[in-house]
Amino acid sequence: MVAVAELPLSPTGKVDLAALPEVVPDTGGRPPRPGTEAELAALWARALGRDEVAADADFFQLGGDSLIAVRIVRAIRERFGVAVSVGDFFAAATVERVADAITASTVDTPVLARRSTPDAPLSWAQQRLTAVPAGPAAELELSALITGAVDEDALADALTAVVARHEALRVVVDGDRQRPADPYPVLGAGEGLSPATGRLLAAELSTVDGGHRLTLRAHRIAVDGASAGLLAADLAALYRARLSGAPDGLPALRLHHPDFAAWERSWLTPAVVQAALRDWLAEAPIPEVLPVLGPDWPGPRASTACRCGRCCWRCWPTRPGTPPARCRSRCR
Numbered sequence: 001m002v003a004v005a006e007l008p009l010s011p012t013g014k015v016d017l018a019a020l021p022e023v024v025p026d027t028g029g030r031p032p033r034p035g036t037e038a039e040l041a042a043l044w045a046r047a048l049g050r051d052e053v054a055a056d057a058d059f060f061q062l063g064g065d066s067l068i069a070v071r072i073v074r075a076i077r078e079r080f081g082v083a084v085s086v087g088d089f090f091a092a093a094t095v096e097r098v099a100d101a102i103t104a105s106t107v108d109t110p111v112l113a114r115r116s117t118p119d120a121p122l123s124w125a126q127q128r129l130t131a132v133p134a135g136p137a138a139e140l141e142l143s144a145l146i147t148g149a150v151d152e153d154a155l156a157d158a159l160t161a162v163v164a165r166h167e168a169l170r171v172v173v174d175g176d177r178q179r180p181a182d183p184y185p186v187l188g189a190g191e192g193l194s195p196a197t198g199r200l201l202a203a204e205l206s207t208v209d210g211g212h213r214l215t216l217r218a219h220r221i222a223v224d225g226a227s228a229g230l231l232a233a234d235l236a237a238l239y240r241a242r243l244s245g246a247p248d249g250l251p252a253l254r255l256h257h258p259d260f261a262a263w264e265r266s267w268l269t270p271a272v273v274q275a276a277l278r279d280w281l282a283e284a285p286i287p288e289v290l291p292v293l294g295p296d297w298p299g300p301r302a303s304t305a306c307r308c309g310r311c312c313w314r315c316w317p318t319r320p321g322t323p324p325a326r327c328r329s330r331c332r
Contacts (some may be wrong), residue, residue, distance in 0.1 A: 021058040030055045036099045039079065044095060047072050047178055055096040059089075070226045071301065076102065078255070084270070114255060115262040119179040121263035124268065127176060129221045139193060142217045142228055147211040151243060152187070155214070158238035159186035159203055165234060165250070168222045168257035172198040193219045222257075 008019035032055040044053040049069050059069070063185050069113060076084050077099075082105045084098065092098045093224035123128070132138040163169045164183040171178040181198035191199055194267040200222040204215045216231075223231060241248035 030096075030273060032095055032099075036080070036102055037095055040076070040099050040102070040233075041095045043072060043075050043079065047075070053095060054101075056094055059093045067226055067229075078112050080285075099190050110263065110266055112255065112260065112263045115259045119177050120258035120262040121265045122173065122176050123257070123264050126173075126178070126221050126225075126261065130173065132220070133190065134194065138220055140220055140223050140225075140228065142216040142232065144214050144232070145211055145250065146209070146214055150205065150212045151188065152205065154242040155205065155239055156187040156240055158235055159201070160184070161238045162186075162231065162235050162265070165253065166222075166231075166256065168227075169201050169218075170202070171196050171222070172196065173221070178261070180256075188226055193217060195219060204218060 002021055004021065006147075008016040010016040032038045032053075037055050041053045041055065044062075045051065048062050048064060050062065053062065066086070069086055073084055073086055074087055076082060080102050082102050084101060084105075088101060089098060092101055110125060112184060129138065160183050163186060167180045170181045172181045178195075184199055186201050187203045187205060189199070189202055191197075191202070193200055200219040202217045206213050206215070218228075218231070236248055237248050
């Protein structure tokens with residue numbers, strides 16, 4: 001916030017935006033202390049694309065957003081073996097306070113490492129998605145316009161290579177367990193997505209004005225909004241490599257999502273969750289008016305224009321008569 005004595009006006013009486021003083025974000029000034037703060041600051045700097053980050057700099061003032069926060073939280077789990085929720089990360093918002101939270105963590109969290117068996121339990125997020133019926137609600141759709149000519153053979157090979165690279169795209173789900181399957185053809189396969197068969201990614205290539213449109217359909221048990229960008233980046237690198245005949249330059253993956261699922265289930269047990277829930281309810285009592293979704297709740301109403309699965313869920317339980325158009329405007 002910048003205080004000014006008065007707003008500068010143009011000859012027409014409107015605010016002269018060019019004459020307003022420049023707003024300089026507060027990026028802090030105290031250098032991080034050696035140890036956890038220094039390692040955390042280096043992690044933040046890489047995620048934010050900065051040379052360095054001060055210990056007292058605000059995450060949002062530095063240009064951070066929710067997607068960057070998710071990546072940093074994931075990196076904290078890998079580096080420090082501590083589970084920091086995105087909400088707690090937002091509340092802390094500085095390297096200093098996040099480092100204090102890591103140091104003060106009382107949960108004996110094991111180090112995230114490669115699992116010892118081929119199969120693994122489902123993560124809590126994956127288990128929730130097993131209850132979603134097959135169809136659009138269980139899928140995430142991505143599309144990209146490709147200008148110029150397309151080498152379909154190279155594209156098909158790149159898509160299969162993406163599946164081979166990421167175990168999350170080819171796991172077979174059996175009950176509450178998952179195991180990696182062999183890579184499969186993705187482009188034009190025509191088969192439905194199903195965790196039971198391990199086919200979790202499909203692609204179609206169509207001709208449009210000015211080039212081609214590549215449409216990807218991914219099962220939400222394998223891909224979410226945060227990982228969709230990684231999927232697109234890896235596909236682009238693999239496709240370029242097959243066109244040029246050069247190495248793709250992608251680093252080998254040390255861990256896969258089933259490794260994370262096994263790690264999460266090893267310490268985030270129902271007993272830990274119940275204890276955390278009791279602590280949370282003690283600090284933040286349930287309000288007197290709260291919509292309760294019982295077993296007879298039919299689920300969120302589908303929107304004809306949006307497939308994010310969030311907008312209708314927010315307004316429907318408290319406003320059963322809300323038309324889909326209102327939901328669509330909320331999502332935009």
